Amino acid sequence: MIKTIKFMAKHGKLLLVLLINVGLFYSCGPTKDLKQENKNLPENYSRQSTDTINSGTLKWRDFFHDPNLVKLIDTALVNNQELNIMLQQIDVAKNEVKARKGEYLPFLGYGASAEVEKVGEYTRNGAVEKNLDIKDGEEFPEPLADYSAGIFASWELDIWKKLRNSKKAAVLEYLSSIEGKNFMVTRLIAEISDSYYELLALDNQLAFIEQNLELQSNALKMIRIQKQAARATELAVRRFEAEVLKNQSHKFEVQQEIIEMENKINFLIGRQPQHIDRNSEDFIQTQMDTIYAGIPSQLLRNRPDIRQAEYELQAAKLNIKVARANFYPSLGLKAGIGLQAFNPKYLTSTPESLMYKAVGEIVGPLINRNAIKAQYNTANAKQVQAVYEFEKSILKGYIEVVNLLSKMENLKKSYELKENQVKALTESIDLSTQLFQSARIEYIEVLFTQREALQSRIELVETKKDQLMARVNVYQALGGGWNN
Known part of the structure; x- marks a missing residue:
């Protein structure tokens, strides 16, 4: 598993460039x-x-x-x-x-969600939740809830x-x-x-x-x-x-x-x-x-x-x-920032509850x-x-x-x-x-x-x-x- 991660890290850029070149080659209509x-x-x-x-x-x-x-x-x-x-x-x-x-033009929106989930103990997520403490003497609640709120943006670059x-x-x-x-x-x-x-x-x-x-x-x-x-x-x-x-x-x-x-x-x-x-x-x-x-x-x-x-x-x-x-191929950007926790009382605890993401993606037709x-x-x-x-x-x-x-x-x-x-x-x-x-x-x-x-x-x-x-x-x- 570790060898696979190292390989992906070492050759990820090369793979990305290869995919882009292939996409541009096949995009010729x-x-x-x-x-x-x-x-x-x-x-x-x-x-x-x-x-x-x-x-x-x-x-x-x-x-x-x-x-x-x-x-x-x-x-x-x-x-x-x-x-x-x-x-x-x-x-x-x-x-x-x-x-x-x-x-x-860029799209900007907001959202909030509440989710509850119970996973089996004999799964990867279940084993982690069972054995990993949040704080001394505390375990993950069961079932596990998920509360989040934030602002999200997306933009397709019209190249x-x-x-x-x-x-x-x-x-x-x-x-x-x-x-x-x-x-x-x-x-x-x-x-x-x-x-x-x-x-x-x-x-x-x-x-x-x-x-x-x-x-x-x-x-x-x-x-x-x-x-x-x-x-x-x-x-x-x-x-x-x-x-x-x-x-x-x-x-x-x-x-x-x-x-x-x-x-x-x-x-x-x-x-x-x-x-x-x-x-x-x-x-x-x-x-x-x-x-x-x-x-x-x-x-x-x-x-x-x-x-x-x-x-x-x-x-x-x-x-x-x-x-x-x-x-x-189309080039898109996605980003978001907000708060996320398994309990609403932790939503105001920053920076622990702070979450953000930024994604750039290129998508194009290849076959069919x-x-x-x-x-x-x-x-x-x-x-x-x-x-x-x-x-x-x-x-x-x-x-x-x-x-x-x-x-x-x-x-x-x-x-x-x-x-x-x-x-x-x-x-x-x-x-x-x-x-x-x-x-x-x-x-x-x-x-x-x-x-x-x-x-x-x-x-x-x-x-x-x-x-x-x-x-x-x-x-x-x-x-x-x-x-x-």
Whole structure:
């Protein structure tokens, strides 16, 4: 036994150095090249200038001019349930940063314990306790108690920056969650404004239907009078009656759509069903402000979803470093100081009851490293996935802007043509009525003229609505809406 102790004392340092060298040799883990992301974008949008003025940088309060719409958006940013859920997720990410930060700082704790133990006399501990006196005339108590209290500390030395990289990754995840919230805000604002314009369009459709019903009712009276004068047939009367009934039915359908659209907005702003304040009279005359698209590269800093994907990518790169650090040995320090005795009355007897310890340890994987290899491979796969997500968000944003800019231009041309169409058909209503009264055309032409005039007005309203919605969607696609 003595020879063994001397051997360990003599060769302990050599054995420790050998273990460290073996650990470092086996800690060499696999390496994989990081997939690099592609951020390249064209210098400008198709058929657009290279002017860097960008409407996406406008605050949403400066972009929207309707006070009723601004009030709805303000309410939604406070009460929308989905947005509030996202805010709680941000708090979770923030707390994760605090937790990761605490992992690479020293841990300090306190503790106290009480224990009682009875060992057999024919054991090493039992023989010692039976024959060894504490003081003259005193023996170890049986059963033997153990009382202790003290302060303990532990600290893992972050020599491979595993814990710090983990904390940095958590910070990036936190920033990503903030950008996710910002992207949700842009979508929420766009959805509310789209629904609001849809509501205004429905109001105007209803007004046109009511105006058309008045015209058709007058035409029906005229047809009935002409039938009495034998200048029209019962068929003409019935056709006009059917047209009036059809539009009356359509009126109720539009009224139902208005109720549902109002309640959709109420849901988005987080309140019970109620009337939505709005001014629909000047909807058709709403002017379209110019949208400045800037240059494509501005999407990288303006769009929250692209910035979110970029933060996720940076976090994935750090997670690879964290996973690789698991192949290396970890160095830890442990220390403690306190009081210990078999009887509480001896706890205050110092230095006899004083106890302390200090431990330094190095631990690393040697064999059966499948788990950490799997973690490392998973981290690499997630980094590649994050690269594709980042590139996809860039491509998606660019295509959205290109499509919407083209849509705005085509809607502008379409609206001008429909405006002239409405003007021509509106004038043709009175003309067809006069011609019918003078027996120069058939009743069916009057009927078709009124029907086409109503349809053209509804299409004009729909085109104006599409213009306003496209303007909002371009603003969102350029990265606007999250900054108030």
